[in-house]
Amino acid sequence: MSALDPAASSPLALDARATLGAARRSVAVRDRLFVALLLVLTSIGLIVLAALLIDTGIDGFPKISADFLTSFPSAFPAKAGIESALVGTLWLMAVVAAVIVPLGVATALYLEEYADHLKWWNRVVEVNIQNLAAVPSIVYGILGLAFIVRGPLGLGRTVLAGGLTLSLVVLPVVIVTAREAIRAVPPSIKEGALALGCTQWQAIWKQLLPASIPGIATGVILSLSRAIGETAPLILVGAATFVAFNPTGLDSAFTALPLQIFSWISQPKEEFQALAAAAIVVLLVVLIMLNAVAIWLRNRYQKRW
Amino acid sequence: MEASSTSVREVAPSAEQVLGAAQRHIGEKLIRVVLTLAAGVTILVTLGIIASLVGETLAFFQDEAVTVKEFLTGDTWTPLFSEPEFGIRPLVQGTLIISLIGLAVAIPLGLGTAIYLSEYAPRRVRQTVKPTLELLAGVPTVVFGYFALTFFTPKVLGDLAGLDVSVFNGLAGGIIVGIMIVPTIASVAEDAMTAVPQGLREGAYGVGASRRQVSTRVVFPAALSGIVAAIVLGASRAVGETMIVLIAAGQVPTTSLDPTGPMETMTAFIGATGKGDVPTGSTGYKAIFAVGFTLFVMTLLINAVAIRFVRRYRQVYE
Numbered sequence: 001m002s003a004l005d006p007a008a009s010s011p012l013a014l015d016a017r018a019t020l021g022a023a024r025r026s027v028a029v030r031d032r033l034f035v036a037l038l039l040v041l042t043s044i045g046l047i048v049l050a051a052l053l054i055d056t057g058i059d060g061f062p063k064i065s066a067d068f069l070t071s072f073p074s075a076f077p078a079k080a081g082i083e084s085a086l087v088g089t090l091w092l093m094a095v096v097a098a099v100i101v102p103l104g105v106a107t108a109l110y111l112e113e114y115a116d117h118l119k120w121w122n123r124v125v126e127v128n129i130q131n132l133a134a135v136p137s138i139v140y141g142i143l144g145l146a147f148i149v150r151g152p153l154g155l156g157r158t159v160l161a162g163g164l165t166l167s168l169v170v171l172p173v174v175i176v177t178a179r180e181a182i183r184a185v186p187p188s189i190k191e192g193a194l195a196l197g198c199t200q201w202q203a204i205w206k207q208l209l210p211a212s213i214p215g216i217a218t219g220v221i222l223s224l225s226r227a228i229g230e231t232a233p234l235i236l237v238g239a240a241t242f243v244a245f246n247p248t249g250l251d252s253a254f255t256a257l258p259l260q261i262f263s264w265i266s267q268p269k270e271e272f273q274a275l276a277a278a279a280i281v282v283l284l285v286v287l288i289m290l291n292a293v294a295i296w297l298r299n300r301y302q303k304r305w
Numbered sequence: 306m307e308a309s310s311t312s313v314r315e316v317a318p319s320a321e322q323v324l325g326a327a328q329r330h331i332g333e334k335l336i337r338v339v340l341t342l343a344a345g346v347t348i349l350v351t352l353g354i355i356a357s358l359v360g361e362t363l364a365f366f367q368d369e370a371v372t373v374k375e376f377l378t379g380d381t382w383t384p385l386f387s388e389p390e391f392g393i394r395p396l397v398q399g400t401l402i403i404s405l406i407g408l409a410v411a412i413p414l415g416l417g418t419a420i421y422l423s424e425y426a427p428r429r430v431r432q433t434v435k436p437t438l439e440l441l442a443g444v445p446t447v448v449f450g451y452f453a454l455t456f457f458t459p460k461v462l463g464d465l466a467g468l469d470v471s472v473f474n475g476l477a478g479g480i481i482v483g484i485m486i487v488p489t490i491a492s493v494a495e496d497a498m499t500a501v502p503q504g505l506r507e508g509a510y511g512v513g514a515s516r517r518q519v520s521t522r523v524v525f526p527a528a529l530s531g532i533v534a535a536i537v538l539g540a541s542r543a544v545g546e547t548m549i550v551l552i553a554a555g556q557v558p559t560t561s562l563d564p565t566g567p568m569e570t571m572t573a574f575i576g577a578t579g580k581g582d583v584p585t586g587s588t589g590y591k592a593i594f595a596v597g598f599t600l601f602v603m604t605l606l607i608n609a610v611a612i613r614f615v616r617r618y619r620q621v622y623e
Contacts, residue, residue, distance in 0.1 A: 046434070
């Protein structure tokens with residue numbers, strides 16, 4: 001900083017008062033500039049978000065109709081719709097939920113209630129989960145392609161393979177949020193149950209879990225909303241891009257909303273871009289609804305202890 | 306669960322009770338085993354990732370058309386041509402350029418947002434801005450890709466900034482990747498700044514510092530390891546991002562440094578090649594894994610740094 005800085009300027013100087021006054025003014029000016037800069041930096045992210053929503057809305061809204069929601073993809077843009085993609089996405093979400101809820105909650109319970117954190121293997125599990133959370137989703141796609149679609153599991157390009165792959169992508173998030181929800185329940189609740197003669201599992205099952213369900217549910221919904229938007233792993237697991245039928249079971253071929261969007265974006269024809277925008281609007285509406293449910297759950301059921 | 310029916314007054318346990326306790330004991334053990342197995346699944350996932358990547362990567366290097374030397378030092382990447390070349394440099398370079406552009410955008414935006422939210426924003430503003438940032442974080446990357454391709458490149462870079470950019474270009478990809486990681490950087494950095502003890506701020510105010518001086522010279526340095534962690538986490542997400550670059554930056558592996566032209570990242574190559582039905586066992590199929598392995602190692606190293614920094618700032622103040 002310059003000599004105008006009050007901390008740096010000598011108080012013994014003859015014109016100390018004048019210097020100090022000037023210094024204060026200069027600090028005040030710089031303070032204001034700094035706040036202005038922060039406001040600009042903060043608002044850029046929000047402006048881009050607004051531009052994104054408005055731009056896709058303008059491109060996409062005119063295309064949305066009952067026909068769009070209930071038609072299959074087609075080579076003719078005017079006839080194309082997203083029914084198979086929507087139904088595929090619902091199937092995927094069902095598989096993901098069925099996998100991540102038991103697996104995520106069980107792992108969180110193990111780490112919070114059973115694991116001895118001084119043992120090296122438990123620390124390995126924790127660091128491993130942190131790492132998995134930061135592995136790029138396309139790498140999970142590679143795992144899905146090599147081990148789930150082909151290789152050991154050999155499920156083929158099916159709903160089950162896609163759902164399992166997406167489950168692995170979001171599993172670390174579920175574990176972390178479930179752990180936080182469990183930790184938020186005061187130990188006295190469980191200790192009370194133990195003091196009354198409950199076994200450890202009884203205390204967990206009857207006291208700890210019911211108390212942490214809202215937090216866990218919020219985490220699960222947020223994970224689902226992340227899974228809905230994941231595209232890269234599904235590209236590799238190879239949901240076909242042109243599926244003009246709804247999946248009929250876990251072993252059925254499928255497409256999903258983000259994949260359908262990607263496939264339309266990749267088409268050179270202008271009309272398909274508008275279809276992509278319309279599908280994006282549908283996807284964003286689904287996401288916002290899911291998030292609203294999560295926020296509502298959090299506010300409605302979260303206990304203050 | 307049957308315990309509630311047991312009367313406290315009974316002194317000698319009946320045979321049934323002893324049996325019940327034994328069964329409970331076995332039940333408790335069983336539950337413990339089940340939960341431990343669930344936690345073990347996460348280890349299996351990591352092992353699965355490593356096994357799938359390493360196996361096919363080794364097979365890739367056993368292919369007679371490929372040498373390790375060419376992979377590491379060659380500067381042409383054309384694995385699907387009839388006379389293929391396998392120098393990974395164009396993909397690594399594309400990844401680095403786009404990530405650096407992204408960080409150049411995201412670091413000032415993310416840290417500015419973090420300082421504002423942690424040190425300046427009134428409660429009500431914070432309660433509006435934070436959920437909005439979460440919304441930004443929740444936008445699927447395929448949507449960002451669409452936005453970069455159909456709006457950002459033609460309207461902002463082309464019309465507004467007057468740049469002569471190609472339809473697919475690294476600049477739009479990089480900037481939008483940057484926007485995507487702003488919420489990550491902002492929220493981790495804000496956590497670190499909020500964790501700085503109030504006493505440090507009050508001490509600085511006590512000797513006459515202004516709010517800006519407190520923010521930049523007390524809070525910022527005190528939260529530095531958390532801020533570094535935020536940036537490193539953002540970098541790792543930028544390196545691993547697929548859809549934005551696949552859609553907006555193009556699929557042309559190049560050693561050109563010009564960000565207004567198309568470039569291909571490692572993730573975009575994996576996505577573009579995995580999309581087509583590459584036959585299992587072909588060199589192109591194995592190339593997916595070799596590139597994936599390189600990407601995995603890069604992000605693993607970045608994450609290790611991030612985890613170390615996060616742990617450090619947690620230790621200091623929590």
